[in-house]
Every structure is written in structure tokens, then in C-alpha cells.
Amino acid sequence: MSDQAVTLPASAGAVANRLEASGPRGPKPRHVFSRRNIFLYGTLFVVAVYYLLPLYVMVVTSLKGMPEIRLGNIFSPPLEITFEPWVKAWSTACTGLNCDGLSRGFWNSVRITVPSVLLSIAIASVNGYALANWRFKGADTFFVILIVGAFIPYQIMIYPIVIILREVGLYGSLAGLVIVHSIFGMPILTLLFRNYFSSMPEELFRAARVDGAGFWGIFLRIMAPMSLPIFVVAIILQVTGIWNDFLFGVVYTRPDTYPMTVQLNNIVNSVQGVKEYNVNMAATILTGLVPLIVYFISGKLFVRGIAAGAVKG
Amino acid sequence: MxxxxxxxxxxxxxxxxxxxxxxxxxxxxxxxxxxxxxxxxSFTNSKLLPRLNFVGLDQYYRLWATPRWLISIENLLIYGAISLVFSLVIGFLLAALLDQKIRFEDTFRTIFLYPFALSFIVTGLVWQWLLNPDFGIQHVVRDLGWTSFTFDPLYNSSIVIYGISIAALWQGTGLIMCLMLAGLRGIDEDIWKAARVDGIPMWKTYLFIVIPMMRPVFITTLVIIASGIVKVYDLVVAQTSGGPGIASEVPAKYVYDYMFFAQNLGQGFAASTMMLLSVVIVIVPWAYLEFGGKKRV
The missing domain is CATH 1.20.5 (Single alpha-helices involved in coiled-coils or other helix-helix interfaces)
Incomplete structure (x- = not known):
């Protein structure tokens, strides 16, 4: 049972690989302006426009002044381009009593994301390695619990963690949130690394054993250097996942340590004051920028990451 | 091993x-x-702090008598049904279109998938702006001359959950498309050749040959969508904060609000236990089908 319990995400990962490898298929090439091609590209084009529209509206709105927004049309390009909303969103937008803009949330998110990514990947890679190559009795039981835990709604574990963090004195601190992210990143990352290490040739491991390398030696000198791609996938997965997190941020931090997503929501959905839609949209783009950059740079590796990480929900 | x-x-x-x-x-x-x-x-009457004062199933009786919880469940069911049906159908159709050996496949895939990189907060706020009746789509269409046009899902309590679903679909279908596309690429080319030789039309090949062959992919996707549905929280918080009134509340938000705002921990625990139960109901039959079936082979 335990061995089979992990076939789902494993197949998702393998399946993503197949995206890249496809032979010739489909009917014979036809004329460029055949009815089939017009229909095909027409549909894809319309859908693509639909998918791009919100991004376009975000950018356009953030570059307009408020008078222009009140009079005009959200789809029309700005008559006068102004970067003031961006500056305001970054440095002076208010959440409650604080008026130092999103920059604070940004730096909080950086201080949360970087250690969380490093810690969770360090733990999970060693873990996956132990599970793949040094299996001990009972290890699989914990692994199955871990994977099942990925499906359980976080809501049921939130409060016990609050109590634990409060007891340790980390509740409300960035360190506490880093621990929480490492815990909830563990199932998917461990799975990712375990599957990757299991697929490496057994002889490699045996040869290193014969040469007298131990647990850490094999990991640090052979396994880790050989599995750079999977580390990159894990980094992509974790950076976007942790940066985009809202629930843990709002539960485990205080207003001055709020990550960017929480602060963004507070800025945009605050009830006091006049709504400045251009500032709101600038703030929204700023928050979405980091994962978007990661996405556009990483390309196919991102697809691999999400195919593996999709179980995270 | x-x-x-x-x-x-x-x-x-x-x-x-x-x-x-x-x-x-x-x-x-x-x-x-x-x-x-x-x-x-969840069997105690904990309020501000957890206390071991057992009250049996009281919290659950109270939970199922609370209108806000009932609305949350109803919303979750509607949202879940829409997410499942539409993301599967749209995701599959897009994957099938991309699988026709088209040019610019990577470009299209990048466009369809980018919303998935964005957080639910960002997604919710963008769609809140697009669906704003005074400035957004409704305003634009009215300006075009159709003055009676009404499209304000976020301000109409009877359809607000559909407004949220639109944003969720925009964000999530790209992922489903990717999984489906991977599944389609896993179909043996000979199947297509055989179908063509037999003169079976393309749509029939998809419907009666390819889709049944992709059963494992569909099941995986289904589990992924289902576990995402139960967790829906940030999107609602960003887009409507549960409003208008309590019309767009969802269970995850109920749990959070009762634990951290209403200082009624017992209710929060009972509600989160119900969430767990709903996931177990989905996961157990799936695990049974998936692993119980394989064991016999």
C-alpha cells in the first residue's frame, strides 16, 4: 500500500516530462487558410485574449490618473501615463495606521520566502534521500502520513500550531512563519526528491558505498550535485507557493510582520478613505510581479514544478 | 529497495x-x-481558549443550525460543481486544441498558464476591479449603448458565488489544461492512426477512445481539483470578504473567523472537522479505487 500511495503525484511528474517529448501526430499538413486552421487559431486567439485581458487591465489602470479612471473605460489605454500610483503603492499607501506602503510587506515577504525556501528544501531533500536510499523500518508509514497530510485542509491543523508556536515563543514572528512554511512544504517536496533519487541508477549509490562514503558523504558529493534540475524545480515551486500564501501569513504574523499578500489585501479592501483604483492595481501588480517573473523565466521547469506540486492545492 | x-x-x-x-x-x-x-x-465548549469541558455533539448541532454555515456549504457545493465541470471541460478542450500540432504552442500555453502563477489574492482583486459595476465590464457595455445591461455578480447576493467562480476558473484552468495535455501526449500515436484508418471522426475518437484511455489522468486531476475546492479561502477574502452580507461565505472562512475573530474556538474546531470529513469522503473512495484496484493486478 505504502509504495503505491505515491504513484499519483509521481505519474503527474512523469506526465509533465512527456509534454516535451512528442512525435509527429495529427492529420497531414493542410493549407494555411483552411477552415480548420481558421477555427483552431481563431478559438485559441480569443481564449488567449480572455486570459490576457485582466493583466492588461491591471497595467493600464495602474498607469492612469484617478480623473481619467472615473471618466473613461477600463479597457482604453491611458491618455497620460503616470507612474505616481506605483510610487504611492510602494511607499505611501496606508494599511490602518501605517502609511509606508507595500515596501514593508515586500521586504517581509522576502525575509519569509528566502529562509523558508532554503530550510524546506534542505529538510525535504535529505528526507527524500533517506527515503529513497536508506529506507528504515517505519519510514514508509511516516511518509504515507505526510502525503495524506497534503490533502487535509490546513484549517484543522492551524490552531494546534498556534499553541505550539506560542509555547515556543515564536507566535507572530517571521521565524514562526518560516517553520510553518517548512512544515507544509514538506509533503510535496519530500515526494519530489524521493521520486527523483529513486530514479537515479542504483549502481551509483552502491559504488559510493563500496568506496566507503557514508550517509552525508553520498548525499553531499554525489546525489545533490547530480540532481540540480530537481532542486531548481523545488525552488520554483516553493518561491511561488510561499510568496502567494495568504492563510498562514494572516494567521501566524502580526500587522508589522505581514507578508505582501496580506498587506495588499488590507490596502485594497480597507474601508476607510477614498478608493484609489490606480494605486490598488499598481499594488496588485507589484505583489504578482515576483511569481510572474519566476514563471516567465523558468518556462517548462515551472510546468514540471506545478505538475508535481498540484497536490498542494 | x-x-x-x-x-x-x-x-x-x-x-x-x-x-x-x-x-x-x-x-x-x-x-x-x-x-x-x-x-x-471540537467536542468541548471552548470559547476564547481551548478548555476540556465536554458538551458532546453540541457544537455540531449549533453548526448545522447556523445560517452562515449552511450558506457556506451551499456556496462550496455550487463553487465546487462549477470548478469541476468547467475546469475539466475547458481544460480538456484547450489541451485538445493545443494538441493539434499547432504553431506557437508554447506561447499559447504560457498565456493560458500564467494566471496560475498569481496568488488568489491578486486574482481576486483583479476580478473585483473587472466586475466593479461602476467602472468594470458592466460600465463599458453600458457606455456602448446597451444601457440596461446588468453584470454585477459581486454585488448581487444571489449570484455572487458565480462571480467568484469566474475568477477561480481564470486562475486554475491553465493547470488542468497542462495536466490534460500531458495525458493526451501519453496516448500512443498508433491509436490515432488506427482510428483514422477505420474512418472514425475525430470527435468520436476523442470521446470514445482517448478519454477512456486517459482515465488515470482524469482521476488525478479530479483529486487535485477537489482538494483545491475545499480549501478555497483567499479568493473569497480578496474578492468579496464574504459579502454582500454573508452571501459568499465559504467553510474555510467560517473556520478562520470563528477561531480568530469570534473567539468561539469550539465552533471553529467543529467546522474544520466537517471540512476534514468532506475531504475524507472524497479521498477514501479514490484511494480505494486507485490502490485497491492496482493491488489485484
Whole structure:
């Protein structure tokens, strides 16, 4: 049972690989302006426009002044381009009593994301390695619990963690949130690394054993250097996942340590004051920028990451 | 595989055991311990702080008599049905279109998938702006001359959950498309050739040959969508904050609000236990079908 319990995400990962490898298929090439091609590209084009529209509206709105927004049309390009909303969103937008803009949330998110990514990947890679190559009795039981835990709604574990963090004195601190992210990143990352290490040739491991390398030696000198791609996938997965997190941020931090997503929501959905839609949209783009950059740079590796990480929900 | 058969495994694996301490702690203390703790305390009348004052199933009776919870469940069902049906259908159709050996496939895929990189907060706020009746789509269409046009899902309590679903679909269908596309690429080329030789029309090949062959992919996707549905929280918070009134509340938000705002921990625990139960109802039959079936082979 335990061995089979992990076939789902494993197949998702393998399946993503197949995206890249496809032979010739489909009917014979036809004329460029055949009815089939017009229909095909027409549909894809319309859908693509639909998918791009919100991004376009975000950018356009953030570059307009408020008078222009009140009079005009959200789809029309700005008559006068102004970067003031961006500056305001970054440095002076208010959440409650604080008026130092999103920059604070940004730096909080950086201080949360970087250690969380490093810690969770360090733990999970060693873990996956132990599970793949040094299996001990009972290890699989914990692994199955871990994977099942990925499906359980976080809501049921939130409060016990609050109590634990409060007891340790980390509740409300960035360190506490880093621990929480490492815990909830563990199932998917461990799975990712375990599957990757299991697929490496057994002889490699045996040869290193014969040469007298131990647990850490094999990991640090052979396994880790050989599995750079999977580390990159894990980094992509974790950076976007942790940066985009809202629930843990709002539960485990205080207003001055709020990550960017929480602060963004507070800025945009605050009830006091006049709504400045251009500032709101600038703030929204700023928050979405980091994962978007990661996405556009990483390309196919991102697809691999999400195919593996999709179980995270 | 054969590691456990090497001599003296207990001693040799000491390092592995040390390395697995975080996993063991997480699995046993947080995942099992935390879940059991919450379920256990859902039978108490804890208010501000957890107290061991057992009241049996009282919290559950109260939960199912609270209109806000009933609305949350109803919303979750509607949202879930829409997410399942539309993301599967749209995701599959897009994947099928991209699978026609088209040019610019990578470009299209990049466009369809980018919303998935954005957080639910960002997604919710963008769609809140697009669906704003005074400035957004409704305003634009009215300006075009159709003055009676009404499209304000976020301000109409009877359809607000559909407004949220639109944003969720925009964000999530790209992922489903990717999974489906991977599944389609896994279909043997000979199947297509055979179907063509037999003169079976393309749509029939998809419907009666390819889709049944993609059963595992569909099941995986289904589980992924379903576990995402139960967790929906940030999107609602960003887009409507549960409003208008309580019309777009969802269970995850109910749990959070009762635990951290209403200072009614018992209700929060009971509600989160119900969420757990709903996931178990989805996961157990799936695990049984998936792994029970495979074992017999």
C-alpha cells in the first residue's frame, strides 16, 4: 500500500516530462487558410485574449490618473501615463495606521520566502534521500502520513500550531512563519526528491558505498550535485507557493510582520478613505510581479514544478 | 529497495533516522497530533481558549443550525460543481486544441498558464476591479449603448458565488489544461492512426477512445481539483470578504473567523472537522479505487 500511495503525484511528474517529448501526430499538413486552421487559431486567439485581458487591465489602470479612471473605460489605454500610483503603492499607501506602503510587506515577504525556501528544501531533500536510499523500518508509514497530510485542509491543523508556536515563543514572528512554511512544504517536496533519487541508477549509490562514503558523504558529493534540475524545480515551486500564501501569513504574523499578500489585501479592501483604483492595481501588480517573473523565466521547469506540486492545492 | 536487507540495518541507518526527524515530527505531531487534537476539542465548549469541558455533539448541532454555515456549504457545493465541470471541460478542450500540432504552442500555453502563477489574492482583486459595476465590464457595455445591461455578480447576493467562480476558473484552468495535455501526449500515436484508418471522426475518437484511455489522468486531476475546492479561502477574502452580507461565505472562512475573530474556538474546531470529513469522503473512495484496484493486478 505504502509504495503505491505515491504513484499519483509521481505519474503527474512523469506526465509533465512527456509534454516535451512528442512525435509527429495529427492529420497531414493542410493549407494555411483552411477552415480548420481558421477555427483552431481563431478559438485559441480569443481564449488567449480572455486570459490576457485582466493583466492588461491591471497595467493600464495602474498607469492612469484617478480623473481619467472615473471618466473613461477600463479597457482604453491611458491618455497620460503616470507612474505616481506605483510610487504611492510602494511607499505611501496606508494599511490602518501605517502609511509606508507595500515596501514593508515586500521586504517581509522576502525575509519569509528566502529562509523558508532554503530550510524546506534542505529538510525535504535529505528526507527524500533517506527515503529513497536508506529506507528504515517505519519510514514508509511516516511518509504515507505526510502525503495524506497534503490533502487535509490546513484549517484543522492551524490552531494546534498556534499553541505550539506560542509555547515556543515564536507566535507572530517571521521565524514562526518560516517553520510553518517548512512544515507544509514538506509533503510535496519530500515526494519530489524521493521520486527523483529513486530514479537515479542504483549502481551509483552502491559504488559510493563500496568506496566507503557514508550517509552525508553520498548525499553531499554525489546525489545533490547530480540532481540540480530537481532542486531548481523545488525552488520554483516553493518561491511561488510561499510568496502567494495568504492563510498562514494572516494567521501566524502580526500587522508589522505581514507578508505582501496580506498587506495588499488590507490596502485594497480597507474601508476607510477614498478608493484609489490606480494605486490598488499598481499594488496588485507589484505583489504578482515576483511569481510572474519566476514563471516567465523558468518556462517548462515551472510546468514540471506545478505538475508535481498540484497536490498542494 | 533492497536496502533494508543489508546486514545490521538498525545501526547503519542511524544517520537516515536522524535526517528523518523533521519528517517524523511533522507527520506525527503536526499532521496526526494536530488533527486528533482539533477533532477532540471540537467536542468541548471552548470559547476564547481551548478548555476540556465536554458538551458532546453540541457544537455540531449549533453548526448545522447556523445560517452562515449552511450558506457556506451551499456556496462550496455550487463553487465546487462549477470548478469541476468547467475546469475539466475547458481544460480538456484547450489541451485538445493545443494538441493539434499547432504553431506557437508554447506561447499559447504560457498565456493560458500564467494566471496560475498569481496568488488568489491578486486574482481576486483583479476580478473585483473587472466586475466593479461602476467602472468594470458592466460600465463599458453600458457606455456602448446597451444601457440596461446588468453584470454585477459581486454585488448581487444571489449570484455572487458565480462571480467568484469566474475568477477561480481564470486562475486554475491553465493547470488542468497542462495536466490534460500531458495525458493526451501519453496516448500512443498508433491509436490515432488506427482510428483514422477505420474512418472514425475525430470527435468520436476523442470521446470514445482517448478519454477512456486517459482515465488515470482524469482521476488525478479530479483529486487535485477537489482538494483545491475545499480549501478555497483567499479568493473569497480578496474578492468579496464574504459579502454582500454573508452571501459568499465559504467553510474555510467560517473556520478562520470563528477561531480568530469570534473567539468561539469550539465552533471553529467543529467546522474544520466537517471540512476534514468532506475531504475524507472524497479521498477514501479514490484511494480505494486507485490502490485497491492496482493491488489485484
Amino acid at each position: 533492497s536496502k533494508s536487507e543489508r546486514p545490521n540495518p538498525l545501526f547503519r541507518n542511524l544517520n537516515a533516522k536522524i535526517a528523518s526527524i523533521p519528517m517524523i515530527l511533522t507527520a506525527s505531531v503536526i499532521f496526526v497530533g494536530g488533527t486528533v487534537w482539533t477533532v477532540f476539542y
